[in-house]
Amino acid sequence: MSGELRVLGACPLDCPDGCSWVVTVEDGEAVKLRGNPDHPYTRGALCVKVNRYLEHARAEDRILYPMRRTGPKGSGRFERISWDEALDEISARLRGIVEEHGGEAIWPYQGTGSLGYLQGCEGAAGRRFWNVLGASKHWLNICSSAGNSGLTLANGTPGGMDTEDFALSRLILLWGTNPLTSGHHLWKFVQEARANGAYVVAIDPIRTRTADQADEHLAIRPGTDAALALGLLNVVLAEGAQDEEYLAEHTEGWETFREEILAHPVERVAEITGIPAGAVHSLGMRLARTRPTAIRATMGIQRHEGGGTAVRTINAIAAVTGDWRHPGGGVAYSTSGHVHLNIDPRDDLLARPVRTLTMTRLGSELAPERDSVKCLWVYGANPLGSTSDTGAIRRGLAREDLFTVVMEHFPTDTVDYADIVLPATMQIEHADLHAGYGHMYLQWNEPAVEPPGECLSTTETFRRLARHMGMTEPSLYDSDLELAEQLLASDHPSMEGVTLDRLRKEGWVRMNYPKPFTPFAEGFPRRSGRTRFPSRGKAYVPSLSAREAGRGPYPLTLITPAAHMFLNTTFANNPELRRRAKDPVVLVNPADATARGLESGRLARVHNDGGEFLAVVEVSDRVARGVVASPKGHWPKHVPGGANPNAVVREADADLGRGAVYHDNLVEVTPCPADGAGS
Structure with a gap:
C-alpha cells in the first residue's frame, strides 16, 4: 500500500458515545486518528483517552506473538511459541477437559473491552464455537444489567430518549452520571439546551467535573436515588402537575404507585437522601413546572443492591409528568434497546442445555472447593483489574489445575496468570460492526492497517481453533463479512435500508427513527402497551x-x-x-x-x-x-x-x-x- 488513505472506523470501547473516527494511513502505517467531523454525534471530537489510540496500538509492551507460561502462575514469565504449538496445546487441553469433566467445566469469560458485534461482547463473539463444545454460558452482568432489567420490567425495553434531543430540553437532570468524563459528547446537546434557557442539575454523591459545570449540584447519599425520585414526584402531585391524560392512556399500576409517592414526603426523603428538604422541594417545583424535562441516568446509578429498582423508579418520573409525549422529554439510560440487529446465539448447536456462570461471581466460582471450572478463557476482559473481590479471583487463578487462556493486547495482571496467551488485534486492524449505546447510529469499522506481529482477530482465532479441533459445523467458518450480513438481515422497521454495502461506503447510518424521537408518546412495547409502575413497597430498595x-x-x-x-x-x-x-x-x-x-x-x-x-x-x-x-x-x-x-x-x-x-x-x-x- 502506498500513498495516503482515509479509513472510516469506530471506537470499540465501553462508552455510550461509540465515536465514529477517521484513520489516515500513509504507506501502510496509521499516522493520524481524529473524530469523524461528519458524524452527527461525534462531530470531529474524540476523548482524551482515545486521542492516544494509535500510540497505544504501537506501544512497546504490545503482545505480538502466542506465549506459553514458563514461571509460576502470577509471575508473568512466558516464552514465545508458534500459533500451531498454541493451538495444539489448547486443543488437547480442551478435549481432555470435555472428556473428563464435560463441556460445562469451560468458562468463556468475555468482557466489555470491545463492544463490537463481530469481535466483541455485543455479538457474543465465539459463542458458536463454545456451543459446539458444550461450554458454560457467560452472563455479562458487570455493566448495565440491573438497570436494563428494571427498564424492561417497566417499559418493555431499556431503550429511551435519543440523547441528541437533550438540545430541546428545558430542565436536564444529570442523575448519577458524569458525562464530561464518561461520554462527553452529550455535553454539546446540554449546552445547546442551556443556550435556550435550560436549567441543569447534577445529582451525584461526588461533585464531579460535570457537577462543577451544572447550575446546581445535589450531593445525594449513595443508593438512595429511588427515594429522591419519589420525593420529587410528591411535590409534583402536591402541585397537581401530573399528566392525568397520559397516566390514564399509557400507564398501569398508577393508583398504588401514587400511594407510594404520597408515603415519601419531602421531609422523609431529605432524611433518607441527605439532601436538604428545601433543595428537594425546589427541584420538585422545577420538575412540576418545566416541560420538557430530560433525565440522563447511566450505569453507575444502578451498581448497588437496589440499582434496578432505582432506575425503574426514576424512569417513572417521565410517565407521571407526561414528558414522554414531548420532544426533548423522557429518560435516557441506554439506546441499546433500539438496536434490532439479527443476533442469533445459535443455541441449536448445543447438544443439551448448559449452565450460565455470572461474571461478578468469578472469585467464588474459581474457589478450589467448588472444583467446577477447569478452563477459563478470558477475552475482552481483565478480571484482576475490573471484577469484584479480586483477592478471591487471584487465589482462583493461582490453581494449578485451572487451564487459563487469555486473548489480549497487553500484559495485564490477568495475563500474568495465563497458561497460554494469544495476541489479539486492535480496532484499527480488524473489521467490526458497532452501535453506540448513547446514540442512534450503526457504524462500520474497516481495518486500516495490517495486524502487527502474529496478532489475530477474535473471529479468526476461533475459526482457526475450530479447524484445528476438526469441527465440521459450517457456520464456525463464516467470514467477518458473512457474519455482518447475517447481523444486518433483520426485518425490524428500524433496519430498513441499512445494508453492509452502505455502511462500508458511508461509515455510519442512522437507524430508521425520526428526529426528534419520542419513543413512548403513543405507548410502550409491552403486551399491554403501557408502562408498569412499581407496586407498593417496591419503588425504593435501600442499598x-x-x-x-x-x-x-x-x-x-x-x-x-x-x-x-x-x-x-x-x-x-x-x-x-x-x-x-x-x-x-x-x-x-x-x-x-x-x-x-x-x-x-x-x-x-x-x-x-x-x-x-x-x-x-x-x-x-x-x-x-x-x-x-x-x-x-x-x-x-x-x-x-x-x-x-x-x-x-x-x-x-x-x-x-x-x-x-x-x-x-x-x-x-x-x-x-x-x-x-x-x-
Missing part, C-alpha cells in the same frame, strides 16, 4: 450502604467512579495517561479525615473484611461526610500494595439482573505507617 453506613467497624461508603484518563482498565498502561492520572487517590471529606488523622498527600489503607488497597488521601469537600471515593482503572501491579478498589468490592447481586455492586461497599480508611506499608 447496603443506605441501611448500614455510619455503623459498625466499616462506617464509610466507598464508591469507585470512572477515572478521567482510563476507560475501565484500558489505557492504564499508557505512560502519559498514567502520569496524568497520578497515583490512586481516595477522596475523604474533611470531617471524616480529621476524625481519622488523615492528611492530604499521605498514603492510607482502605479496607474491610474482604480486602484492602492503598491510596493517597485527598481531603476534599467534593464528597459528603460518610462517603469516600476512589476512581477505578489502575492495574493492581502498578500501584502500591498491588491492589485497586475492587479488592474491597464484595461479590453480591443487585435486586434485578444480578447486577454488580461497585458503589455499595462499606470500608474504613486508616493512615499508613510512615514507611507506607499496609498491614
Whole structure:
C-alpha cells in the first residue's frame, strides 16, 4: 500500500458515545486518528483517552506473538511459541477437559473491552464455537444489567430518549452520571439546551467535573436515588402537575404507585437522601413546572443492591409528568434497546442445555472447593483489574489445575496468570460492526492497517481453533463479512435500508427513527402497551450502604467512579495517561479525615473484611461526610500494595439482573505507617 488513505472506523470501547473516527494511513502505517467531523454525534471530537489510540496500538509492551507460561502462575514469565504449538496445546487441553469433566467445566469469560458485534461482547463473539463444545454460558452482568432489567420490567425495553434531543430540553437532570468524563459528547446537546434557557442539575454523591459545570449540584447519599425520585414526584402531585391524560392512556399500576409517592414526603426523603428538604422541594417545583424535562441516568446509578429498582423508579418520573409525549422529554439510560440487529446465539448447536456462570461471581466460582471450572478463557476482559473481590479471583487463578487462556493486547495482571496467551488485534486492524449505546447510529469499522506481529482477530482465532479441533459445523467458518450480513438481515422497521454495502461506503447510518424521537408518546412495547409502575413497597430498595453506613467497624461508603484518563482498565498502561492520572487517590471529606488523622498527600489503607488497597488521601469537600471515593482503572501491579478498589468490592447481586455492586461497599480508611506499608 502506498500513498495516503482515509479509513472510516469506530471506537470499540465501553462508552455510550461509540465515536465514529477517521484513520489516515500513509504507506501502510496509521499516522493520524481524529473524530469523524461528519458524524452527527461525534462531530470531529474524540476523548482524551482515545486521542492516544494509535500510540497505544504501537506501544512497546504490545503482545505480538502466542506465549506459553514458563514461571509460576502470577509471575508473568512466558516464552514465545508458534500459533500451531498454541493451538495444539489448547486443543488437547480442551478435549481432555470435555472428556473428563464435560463441556460445562469451560468458562468463556468475555468482557466489555470491545463492544463490537463481530469481535466483541455485543455479538457474543465465539459463542458458536463454545456451543459446539458444550461450554458454560457467560452472563455479562458487570455493566448495565440491573438497570436494563428494571427498564424492561417497566417499559418493555431499556431503550429511551435519543440523547441528541437533550438540545430541546428545558430542565436536564444529570442523575448519577458524569458525562464530561464518561461520554462527553452529550455535553454539546446540554449546552445547546442551556443556550435556550435550560436549567441543569447534577445529582451525584461526588461533585464531579460535570457537577462543577451544572447550575446546581445535589450531593445525594449513595443508593438512595429511588427515594429522591419519589420525593420529587410528591411535590409534583402536591402541585397537581401530573399528566392525568397520559397516566390514564399509557400507564398501569398508577393508583398504588401514587400511594407510594404520597408515603415519601419531602421531609422523609431529605432524611433518607441527605439532601436538604428545601433543595428537594425546589427541584420538585422545577420538575412540576418545566416541560420538557430530560433525565440522563447511566450505569453507575444502578451498581448497588437496589440499582434496578432505582432506575425503574426514576424512569417513572417521565410517565407521571407526561414528558414522554414531548420532544426533548423522557429518560435516557441506554439506546441499546433500539438496536434490532439479527443476533442469533445459535443455541441449536448445543447438544443439551448448559449452565450460565455470572461474571461478578468469578472469585467464588474459581474457589478450589467448588472444583467446577477447569478452563477459563478470558477475552475482552481483565478480571484482576475490573471484577469484584479480586483477592478471591487471584487465589482462583493461582490453581494449578485451572487451564487459563487469555486473548489480549497487553500484559495485564490477568495475563500474568495465563497458561497460554494469544495476541489479539486492535480496532484499527480488524473489521467490526458497532452501535453506540448513547446514540442512534450503526457504524462500520474497516481495518486500516495490517495486524502487527502474529496478532489475530477474535473471529479468526476461533475459526482457526475450530479447524484445528476438526469441527465440521459450517457456520464456525463464516467470514467477518458473512457474519455482518447475517447481523444486518433483520426485518425490524428500524433496519430498513441499512445494508453492509452502505455502511462500508458511508461509515455510519442512522437507524430508521425520526428526529426528534419520542419513543413512548403513543405507548410502550409491552403486551399491554403501557408502562408498569412499581407496586407498593417496591419503588425504593435501600442499598447496603443506605441501611448500614455510619455503623459498625466499616462506617464509610466507598464508591469507585470512572477515572478521567482510563476507560475501565484500558489505557492504564499508557505512560502519559498514567502520569496524568497520578497515583490512586481516595477522596475523604474533611470531617471524616480529621476524625481519622488523615492528611492530604499521605498514603492510607482502605479496607474491610474482604480486602484492602492503598491510596493517597485527598481531603476534599467534593464528597459528603460518610462517603469516600476512589476512581477505578489502575492495574493492581502498578500501584502500591498491588491492589485497586475492587479488592474491597464484595461479590453480591443487585435486586434485578444480578447486577454488580461497585458503589455499595462499606470500608474504613486508616493512615499508613510512615514507611507506607499496609498491614
